[in-house]
Amino acid sequence: MKSIYLDHAATAFPKAPGVVDAISDYLLNNGASVGRGLSEKAFSAEHIVFDTRERLSTLFNFPHPNHVIFTKNITESLNVLIKGLLTQGDHVIVSSMEHNAVMRPLNALAASNISFSKASCSNEGTLDFESLKTHLKPETKAVIMTHASNVCGSIQDLKQVGEFCKENKLIFIVDAAQTAGFTSVDFQALNAHAIAFTGHKSLLGPQGIGGFLIDKALASQMRTFIEGGTGSLSDQEIQPEYMPDKFEAGTPNLPGIFGLNAALKYIEETSIESIRSHELALTGRFLEGLSTLPTVKIIGKQDLVNRTGVVSIDLPKHDNAEISYRLYKEYGIATRCGMHCAPSAHETLGTFPQGTVRFSFSHFNTIKDVDAAIKALQKLLRP
Numbered sequence: 001m002k003s004i005y006l007d008h009a010a011t012a013f014p015k016a017p018g019v020v021d022a023i024s025d026y027l028l029n030n031g032a033s034v035g036r037g038l039s040e041k042a043f044s045a046e047h048i049v050f051d052t053r054e055r056l057s058t059l060f061n062f063p064h065p066n067h068v069i070f071t072k073n074i075t076e077s078l079n080v081l082i083k084g085l086l087t088q089g090d091h092v093i094v095s096s097m098e099h100n101a102v103m104r105p106l107n108a109l110a111a112s113n114i115s116f117s118k119a120s121c122s123n124e125g126t127l128d129f130e131s132l133k134t135h136l137k138p139e140t141k142a143v144i145m146t147h148a149s150n151v152c153g154s155i156q157d158l159k160q161v162g163e164f165c166k167e168n169k170l171i172f173i174v175d176a177a178q179t180a181g182f183t184s185v186d187f188q189a190l191n192a193h194a195i196a197f198t199g200h201k202s203l204l205g206p207q208g209i210g211g212f213l214i215d216k217a218l219a220s221q222m223r224t225f226i227e228g229g230t231g232s233l234s235d236q237e238i239q240p241e242y243m244p245d246k247f248e249a250g251t252p253n254l255p256g257i258f259g260l261n262a263a264l265k266y267i268e269e270t271s272i273e274s275i276r277s278h279e280l281a282l283t284g285r286f287l288e289g290l291s292t293l294p295t296v297k298i299i300g301k302q303d304l305v306n307r308t309g310v311v312s313i314d315l316p317k318h319d320n321a322e323i324s325y326r327l328y329k330e331y332g333i334a335t336r337c338g339m340h341c342a343p344s345a346h347e348t349l350g351t352f353p354q355g356t357v358r359f360s361f362s363h364f365n366t367i368k369d370v371d372a373a374i375k376a377l378q379k380l381l382r383p
């Protein structure tokens with residue numbers, strides 16, 4: 001049985017062409033660290049690391065490659081940003097669609113008298129901007145918001161949120177886990193202060209590499225999350241203040257950076273617009289097919305406006321987990337069932353506690369894959 005992978009919102013597979021070769025070439029033929037040696041290999045590794053910072057700067061329309069920081073994933077990026085910024089008495093505003101990568105660090109800070117409010121979202125997962133405004137307090141320091149829901153694919157109008165932050169002198173941090181590589185995420189147009197990304201989803205790179213872009217003012221006001229060797233200022237026992245070293249202690253994930261570099265090249269060559277239009281074409285076909293299945297409830301947006309290629313369904317007459325399991329077992333179709341690490345999003349969408357069966361498409365899926373999923377659902381849901 002041919003397997004069909006429709007779980008790209010969790011992690012993309014396959015990775016972009018060139019990723020595996022770039023990683024294996026680095027491990028087989030280079031293997032040097034950066035900032036810690038004088039060999040040709042170390043210089044060539046340093047070149048790729050800087051080239052990757054530059055490519056990410058271009059992708060996010062961000063003018064300072066040295067302010068692109070590598071971490072192991074967006075969860076780490078958000079922890080570094082949240083815990084490095086907030087201090088006792090601070091308040092932040094989030095949306096009710098956030099992933100636990102935002103909610104768990106914020107809840108962990110409750111004991112330090114750091115609070116948050118959730119701006120409400122519609123049952124399509126779209127931010128209610130009026131609700132956001134009502135949560136503003138004198139002690140509000142930041143707005144932290146996901147660009148697109150990992151549960152139902154709704155994309156938020158973050159330009160409006162960025163303008164609100166600018167007017168009210170708030171720091172604006174964006175979780176671009178589901179949009180980087182799928183649609184434009186423009187640092188300057190959004191008036192963002194930091195944008196966090198992860199390499200292994202729509203950026204089509206390997207696991208274990210992520211990062212964030214951070215503007216100069218925010219970088220200088222933040223505390224570090226970890227400290228240690230950077231290969232620079234080695235005679236001092238104090239973490240350097242300059243970038244990117246301030247936030248990059250320890251040997252970086254060089255295989256991951258080489259892999260991400262190749263993935264970024266692929267995205268540039270292919271163009272975000274063509275990636276996006278292909279994924280939306282698949283999503284449109286899937287939504288059309290779902291609409292012929294009377295026992296399927298499509299969760300969130302029903303159309304292609306302001307959305308990614310993530311579609312969640314609820315099956316009130318069936319057990320969601322059983323259908324997800326049977327899709328895989330009997331038809332080789334991999335989906336994800338449950339809460340998708342975003343319980344608040346499910347409360348917003350009316351799918352708590354049962355969760356949803358989530359289908360998510362990538363640039364490498366085909367119309368045939370979509371049709372096979374619809375056909376399998378038709379069979380499994382037959383009365």
Ligand SMILES: Cc1ncc(COP(=O)(O)O)c(C=O)c1O
Binds near residue numbers: 175177
């Ligand atoms: C919106 C969003 N934020 C954060 C994350 C966490 O990503 P990672 O596991 O790569 O840190 C995810 C992954 O599911 C996500 O979809």
